[in-house]
Amino acid sequence: MSYKFNIATVETSCKNCSLSELCLPRGLTDSEMQSLDTLVEKRKPYKSGEYLFQSGQIFKNLYAIKSGSVKVVLPSEDGEQQIIGFFMPGELLGLDAMGKKTHVCSAIALETTSVCSLPFDDMQDICHDIKSLSKQFLSLISSEIGNEHQMLLTLGKKKAESRLATFLINLSSRFSRRGLSSNAFNLTMSRHDISNYLGLADETVSRLFTRLQDDNVLSVNRRLVEIVDHEKLKAIAKL
């Protein structure tokens, strides 16, 4: 068996990437994708716990997740930290640093994770040439802002149980967008991460998981979650 392309090239080629419809290349022609490919930097995958970037470091790259998952964390003035989001394949991170010299947040791999590094300056240049790319870029930015608005709603208005339900529904739909099961998946983040993200205590999240299991909404086994009653979960998520 022989390959037409060398494997490294295929791996970082937008054209052959299964995520292209979720990610920056969406809507680009083949030749435009090739231009985009020229700026994508290769790197060996991050191991679980490794930093993609850290608060205070010079900002150079945006990152698109190829596989794995990442948490983005904002340090607070008093030494605590807040998880701002979890990022999965096809999603773009580092956007809050675009206007600055250094990163404000840190990004940490939750499992073995491959990314496409996109040098921001080059990215701007290519956007200047390819209008459909800059359009898709703004579109991804905009939906990122939209996600964060939803999160503000979740933290501002919803009770603990609804927050967790909202979180699970959100994960479910992101898995299904990628063609994975929307009803059963593995959490790549710890209970501690989930509670931090949702503004709750660890114990509360733990109790909620057991309650939702007792109510036959979920079936939970450590990090494996199965959504037994999707409708009920959605109803709980609403408030």
Next chain:
Amino acid sequence: MSYKFNIATVETSCKNCSLSELCLPRGLTDSEMQSLDTLVEKRKPYKSGEYLFQSGQIFKNLYAIKSGSVKVVLPSEDGEQQIIGFFMPGELLGLDAMGKKTHVCSAIALETTSVCSLPFDDMQDICHDIKSLSKQFLSLISSEIGNEHQMLLTLGKKKAESRLATFLINLSSRFSRRGLSSNAFNLTMSRHDISNYLGLADETVSRLFTRLQDDNVLSVNRRLVEIVDHEKLKAIAKL
């Protein structure tokens, strides 16, 4: 006394706008500003309570605030709503709709408010020609994302009193950026708006104002707030 320019022109000219250093024109040459001016649309000011845009409406424009202030509100699935942010002169709003056909949020004037309307399609075209504009645009977007990250931290980690203190410190620094007093200002939003924004009950916010007044941190008279002890307030804001 005579004017070199007609007043309407002066009003919508970025070059003569006192906010240009906070807003999109920052870093642009005079001729670039003129290009930007060509796309700014005029309109009579909004009165208090009027909608700049409403959830579900077709998305056409971004808005830069010239004077006054605006709240942006996200409706939730169950008929409630969450205030996502308050916008003041020099700030840009509508960003969460860029990738979509319609607005998700609504924007409501809190007082008599003048804005610059920026048709998004034209805006993209001009960004394509003027690199420094697209840079400044991304920079504004990025700091907007940064603000929302801070808000996630506030809602996720801080107790009621710290939330209110954080809110007031934030307002204070935004007033001072515009050359206004950082120690005494009028709130343009109601207590109800503040509590909604901060994820608290109206009564809690009311109690906190009186407590901070009793502790000689603030002096509050209805919507007029004076920060008596800025350091103490900052300390409370941290957690």
Next chain:
DNA sequence: CGGCCTATTGACGCTACTCAACATGAGTGG
């Protein structure tokens, strides 16, 4: 002056946090 809306204050109850003990699984070394 009277009515209305916004804001304040009080009393009470519930949600979710804290502190603490315990369980379970993963990883390590003998």
Next chain:
DNA sequence: CCACTCATGTTGAGTAGCGTCAATAGGCCG
């Protein structure tokens, strides 16, 4: 392979902070 430790997660008891309900006060407008 088993015993050990450590990290992670679960469960219980007690409580504080904040939400809810309700009554009252104060500014604003006709």
